Amino acid sequence: xxxxxxxxxxxxxxxxxxxxxxxxxxxxxxxxxxxxxxxxxxxxxxxxxxxxxxxxxxxxxxxxxxxxxxxxxxxxxxxxxxxxxxxxxxxxxxxxxxxxxxxxxxxxxxxxxxxxxxxxxxxxxxxxxxxxxxxxxxxxxxxxxxxxxxxxxxxxxxx
Amino acid sequence: xxxxxxxxxxxxxxxxxxxxxxxxxxxxxxxxxxxxxxxxxxxxxxxxxxxxxxxxxxxxxxxxxxxxxxxxxxxxxxxxxxxxxxxxxxxxxxxxxxxxxxxxxxxxxxxxxxxxxxxxxxxxxxxxxxxxxxxxxxxxxxxxxxxxxxxxxxxxxxx
Numbered sequence: 001x002x003x004x005x006x007x008x009x010x011x012x013x014x015x016x017x018x019x020x021x022x023x024x025x026x027x028x029x030x031x032x033x034x035x036x037x038x039x040x041x042x043x044x045x046x047x048x049x050x051x052x053x054x055x056x057x058x059x060x061x062x063x064x065x066x067x068x069x070x071x072x073x074x075x076x077x078x079x080x081x082x083x084x085x086x087x088x089x090x091x092x093x094x095x096x097x098x099x100x101x102x103x104x105x106x107x108x109x110x111x112x113x114x115x116x117x118x119x120x121x122x123x124x125x126x127x128x129x130x131x132x133x134x135x136x137x138x139x140x141x142x143x144x145x146x147x148x149x150x151x152x153x154x155x156x157x158x159x
Numbered sequence: 160x161x162x163x164x165x166x167x168x169x170x171x172x173x174x175x176x177x178x179x180x181x182x183x184x185x186x187x188x189x190x191x192x193x194x195x196x197x198x199x200x201x202x203x204x205x206x207x208x209x210x211x212x213x214x215x216x217x218x219x220x221x222x223x224x225x226x227x228x229x230x231x232x233x234x235x236x237x238x239x240x241x242x243x244x245x246x247x248x249x250x251x252x253x254x255x256x257x258x259x260x261x262x263x264x265x266x267x268x269x270x271x272x273x274x275x276x277x278x279x280x281x282x283x284x285x286x287x288x289x290x291x292x293x294x295x296x297x298x299x300x301x302x303x304x305x306x307x308x309x310x311x312x313x314x315x316x317x318x
Binding site: 001002003004006007008009010011013031032033034035036037038039040041042043044045066112119120122124125126127129131133134137139142146148156157158159 | 160161162163165166167168169170172190191192193194195196197198199200201202203204225271278279281283284285286288290292293296298301305307315316317318
């Protein structure tokens with residue numbers, strides 16, 4: 001059994017990063033968690049072959065954009081293509097919005113977005129754990145139904 | 160808005176630790192995530208005032224026992240009392256089972272349990288992030304409905 005079928009469902013977020021040349025990229029993540037209330041810290045896990053990983057090595061900032069149920073297609077697209085050869089913002093029709101504390105942009109469609117500075121990055125097994133401190137948050141909707149993932153094409157839904 | 164109301168729902172696990180004197184304790188956690196598939200790694204977050212934190216400083220091992228929907232009362236009890244003055248196993252009627260790779264026991268009622276060795280512990284804000292490598296897993300049920308938490312007394316349910 002894969003660990004994704006054992007620890008589930010998981011909230012889904014779109015992680016936006018930027019290269020040292022200023023090219024943004026967006027990746028879907030569901031291996032993620034809150035760590036601390038005040039100040040807010042959160043974590044996500046990433047495979048080192050991802051384009052987002054290269055960006056994080058260059059610019060230690062990201063935005064963490066929570067997906068609601070309406071963002072299923074966007075999450076699938078940003079989890080299936082590589083930012084190396086695809087502009088996933090365009091492909092998924094994701095509108096960007098400028099951040100005020102970090103370089104990577106926010107996603108306008110997300111009910112809640114966090115601007116984060118990387119405060120820890122460490123390899124564990126086949127992934128790297130990334131810890132970010134929230135510098136600023138954007139709450140566009142206080143009430144929303146989160147998009148959830150189990151594994152593969154299984155996206156459980158809340159009652 | 161608290162981060163627990165922004166990144167939700169979260170799977171719930173009962174974390175079992177043991178003191179250097181061999182006294183086990185159990186704590187409810189929902190700030191948790193999988194990190195790596197092979198080998199399996201996982202993480203959870205804990206406030207340093209917890210009795211479980213003291214145990215983890217003494218014996219760097221834990222078991223991570225996933226809660227299914229039938230374990231709501233057990234999760235509430237193990238999240239409300241302190242192991243300093245309460246035997247929460249007795250109070251929540253949680254039957255223990257011996258681990259083979261670590262000292263803290265497993266919980267028999269859990270559909271999936273992991274025996275873990277602590278490979279990282281670091282302070283971020285008001286919590287500590289704990290990373291464990293799974294040394295052995297126990298799958299008692301392949302199909303189960305996970306218990307989920309949002310915040311306070313809100314435990315969302317899957318469709």
